[in-house]
Amino acid sequence: MSRRICVVITARPSYSRIKSALRAIQKHPDLDLQLVVAASALLDRYGNAVEIIEQDGFKVAERVYMIVEGGNLVTSAKSTGLGIVELSTVLDNLRPDVVVTIADRFETMATAVAASYTNIPLAHVQGGEVTGSIDEKVRHAVTKLANIHFVSNRKAAERVLRMGEEPSTVFVTGCPSVDLAAEVLKDPLLDFDPVRTYDGVGAVFESFKDYVVVMQHPVTTEYDAARQHITETLHAVKDLALPTFWFWPNVDAGTDGTSGGIRAFREIERPSNMHFFKNMTPTDFLKLLHNARCLVGNSSVGIRECAFLGVPVVNIGTRQMGRERGINVIDVDYDRQNILTAIGRHLSNGRYPSDQIYGDGKAGERIAGLLARVPLGVEKQLCY
Amino acid sequence: MSRRICVVITARPSYSRIKSALRAIQKHPDLDLQLVVAASALLDRYGNAVEIIEQDGFKVAERVYMIVEGGNLVTSAKSTGLGIVELSTVLDNLRPDVVVTIADRFETMATAVAASYTNIPLAHVQGGEVTGSIDEKVRHAVTKLANIHFVSNRKAAERVLRMGEEPSTVFVTGCPSVDLAAEVLKDPLLDFDPVRTYDGVGAVFESFKDYVVVMQHPVTTEYDAARQHITETLHAVKDLALPTFWFWPNVDAGTDGTSGGIRAFREIERPSNMHFFKNMTPTDFLKLLHNARCLVGNSSVGIRECAFLGVPVVNIGTRQMGRERGINVIDVDYDRQNILTAIGRHLSNGRYPSDQIYGDGKAGERIAGLLARVPLGVEKQLCY
């Protein structure tokens, strides 16, 4: 009998990080995919990931609305609580053999608690990494609730093992997000017009030859400062005066600070070199990155996919603190002048060679293969 | 300015494990106690711990109803989700400087998520221990969400450190539950009539000289078997034919199995040597234990307080699996004959010397002292 694999996707970026695995699960003769789309992945103002998911040919088994509006720390907690209430019903209906959760967003704790409390084996993708902010706590707490660990690299595996997980449950698969980057690297042509295809608002450019991309999210434990942080980046990029594709932040406590800062800047400064997008398909996004002169912001895409693609990255602030990074990354603090200087260094240097620190492009197939054959159980104990 | 210390108590046994620390916090000139009583600690049918708490002179700042009735795994998850929704409001109102959570019951995850998601430093009592069942996952996940760790012994500290916690945040305080045992050891006389003081139902005994105590909880990951497990114990104790004080189980998925098993047994077998209690004050309970010939069941009291008291314990099944134990414990499986034999061995052997593996009786004061002076922060990273 096939194993039922329930994957819970709670946000736009999480979809990119699991897409190749979804495809491999879907194709695998011994696996049935049960796809649950939840939280901001259902919401229009965070890019309506569910639409892209369905366009990519995946069937959605259940939709779970769980975001309590408010954009602050208390509503982050409440959304997680509501998510547990909702997801426990969903899992009780779907009765999967394994639940898969991705990375470390605050609401992934809801998936982890709902699965582990109802005695369903939990597989965790991207454990063992190190960053700043609440993500750090969430990631390792999910590791302690999980039964199977699919990690990006040897360093991550080592950390998961040192936390006491049973060695036979920890697998270095690489990160599935790199699988998409690997595909794009084979066919990197920017074969679409971003503005025509994805609308968005703001400046329209004549040529797409020399441009940068910006993606900057609020940092939870500093959310009061989110508006100030984004304003530094906005000024730096305005002064840079290159065509810029800017992506709106995902849902987090502090979103309002970041989004509000962008909106205020647009009204007051009326920048003429920025176009704003809500979302793109993962593949189009990677093509846009591959052809960019530089990525600016604090997205993990800069650390992960851009290492493989060799795209120069200016990484701002603490959000990716502690993560392994390639030579394509320059770290700076929230300071318009420092940001501008770092971009300048990248522009004069150009692209970097491909680096496999987050995977070799075959993570999805490895994960599907393992999900079909690893022994399943819910009991575990510290391995010390 | 005083630090506001919010302690969340979610069940009767958790109160015993923190009472001495509550007293020390209350007395400490630099600490203000904010006591939140939640979950089954508010419910009559689980012993109405809140009443005992108030009789002991503690002021309850907030009451949080969060148990969704049903007694199964899905409602355990839902109760936890509802608890996060409720507790995040409570913490937002109380604005404590530290939140303290105790041990590893399923619903303690609600306290841990509510505190860590709203950027309040979390102190965890009794981390680093090892058991079976869902408690094992909950305990270590809470460790990964916590900022301060008050552990029972060196072995527990070692495990917490190996999980990557910062050494300056891990303190071997001993377990506060042993503090009460230490007091009782100084004044161990059974100076009250259990039946007269605590009512309960069942047989009434002429003398309290030779009696045993039973306390057996359902084991979450095996809850279908809960009724069968308790029935083995019931038969063993009936056959033993000694006066027996039996405590109803606390709220857990599977409670209905255990409680239902006890009720059915009483109706059918009409045992003449058992009296059933819902609850007792921690001190009276320890006095009752100290004067008992043996404790039977799977309560952690047998591992912890009884080691200090030197009371013989027959520990049944997997619930305490992996926990350090003293020579006072004989482990048996769910089998009436084996249970009976083990009790027999203890009866012929008698009491054991006091063992300090879970503390020296001064944990509460140590904890209060540390809460007043440790540096507070919410950021953390794996220490590897």
Added chain:
Amino acid sequence: MSRRICVVITARPSYSRIKSALRAIQKHPDLDLQLVVAASALLDRYGNAVEIIEQDGFKVAERVYMIVEGGNLVTSAKSTGLGIVELSTVLDNLRPDVVVTIADRFETMATAVAASYTNIPLAHVQGGEVTGSIDEKVRHAVTKLANIHFVSNRKAAERVLRMGEEPSTVFVTGCPSVDLAAEVLKDPLLDFDPVRTYDGVGAVFESFKDYVVVMQHPVTTEYDAARQHITETLHAVKDLALPTFWFWPNVDAGTDGTSGGIRAFREIERPSNMHFFKNMTPTDFLKLLHNARCLVGNSSVGIRECAFLGVPVVNIGTRQMGRERGINVIDVDYDRQNILTAIGRHLSNGRYPSDQIYGDGKAGERIAGLLARVPLGVEKQLCY
């Protein structure tokens, strides 16, 4: 195409009030029954109605745990809120053409809000009646949310119409609970041994010739007094000294007062003429009533089914205030002497003739027929 009829049952007594309609819906060629069992109907300690429902041959489409434990007014509200959260998901999955809700228990508001807010036509059984307490508010509020009204008698219809409902949506079907009474009246023999069949606890009687039945629920708006109220009844019935079958109350704010009162009385007074049941199948319960000398308490069964059966009823307190009643009912206040006197009057008087004020025994078929053919819509306006 068949219409999907979703019936939500939230308590043991609600099942009796809808059973004949369920059977008729199940048999009807143009209707598909979607049965949702929720709230206390799922809970062992309120009689585990779901078991009886399945034994009666109904398939349960969804189970919804929604009772927040605590037994007070705040948890009644919270349970209702949680019920809306849960039931809106359930209705979104089942996509019924009509939702049927029964009577006026607090948690039925959850069904009514979930259905009406998601634009599903709502049919309400037993609107337009008059009682005391919170039920009164809930019942008429549900009427204002409902699109179709199946009422017990002309007086109820008149009230629903005067509240502004469209005449073409109001149907005098009789109350389906009377359908079961009509069946029992055709075959009234007490053909089972209550104690052997239903266990329960308490006294065991030699003969079942002269006995009374007691069923008394707490009254929400007076719940502090619940314990005192039940104690009056307990003393009256003890003094009566006839064999008595006593049913535990259903879940309501105040349950703990009533149940607690019963438990305390049993421990202290050790009554020798009372046997306590949790539940019975509706049919067995009506047979037990039919053969009783008298029903004592405040259940609507006394007003409704007992009118049809001609069973003498002593109705205590305000719970049924304002409801039409037959000559079989004597109303008394919470006073042991008055209760005893009223029982005495009934005992000397004997049975009463059958009265059809709550229906002629064909309500279920009428309701099913109407559900198959009434026009469906969700818009409505006051008809003034």
Added chain:
Amino acid sequence: MSRRICVVITARPSYSRIKSALRAIQKHPDLDLQLVVAASALLDRYGNAVEIIEQDGFKVAERVYMIVEGGNLVTSAKSTGLGIVELSTVLDNLRPDVVVTIADRFETMATAVAASYTNIPLAHVQGGEVTGSIDEKVRHAVTKLANIHFVSNRKAAERVLRMGEEPSTVFVTGCPSVDLAAEVLKDPLLDFDPVRTYDGVGAVFESFKDYVVVMQHPVTTEYDAARQHITETLHAVKDLALPTFWFWPNVDAGTDGTSGGIRAFREIERPSNMHFFKNMTPTDFLKLLHNARCLVGNSSVGIRECAFLGVPVVNIGTRQMGRERGINVIDVDYDRQNILTAIGRHLSNGRYPSDQIYGDGKAGERIAGLLARVPLGVEKQLCY
């Protein structure tokens, strides 16, 4: 002792409808105001009413986040359920003598259930009116849960009485929203620059002499059509070619349709005569209306305040269906040509005389006076 009056405000327009009463309660020597701000009244993207409330000098006792994001019917229900869970805690903490709820938005049911289930007398402002959509059901259901009724006019009072409410509990106070209109009528000068004061986005106008105002909300039971409906209005107003101040819709299932339609229209049609606002203080908004040539849309402001102000109104579609209206209103369907024609008729006709069908401008003081002296109780029965 003063009576504690808890007013729950859940949306921007509800604040306008109660502001004068809040002021009168605040000033009254025998009343203490407990102001709860909840739901979309807390959210930036619905105009951040809470900020305006605080600027107006009111102290907010509690903030309640309860909107589950999704903008569909299922999340409307879930938001209401979550609101009950949250508000029952809030009321338990505040222990008011009366709770006041306003009008008929979906989430006001949460206030009504939380108050009535916890036995707190509920006062309802603006009952007895008639409209289309789910509001109609909510309004009358709230009437059946309420104990005190403050209605706008005799016709509304008559309807509340016919629904069976006790005459001594129904008071024709007029609508407090008209109180603000009465103040504005005394001092109607447009003494601020809307764009400078309130930012917003879109066209900037040289003069404010001849302009129209648009405010159009989605209609719940037709929400799929929301985008199409708004597009008709957008085209009509674009063709009108007069300066236009347009207000974003409030939160409702369907918001995304309406907002999305506006955003799409702006990107594609790039209208040069529209400026878009999120919010204004109630007084500034009324001044803007008073000086407008016409109000277009489906806001109740057109029916209510504009009757008093004598402002011409083109009322589109079913949202205000059945409400009493003055001669200032022309009703049209969702058709750009009909909308344009109706505006034309108003422009050639000019302003209308003041009409008091919704009050004489003294509602707030009347309500405060009554709250201080009406007898309080929670029991009620149909008055037939």
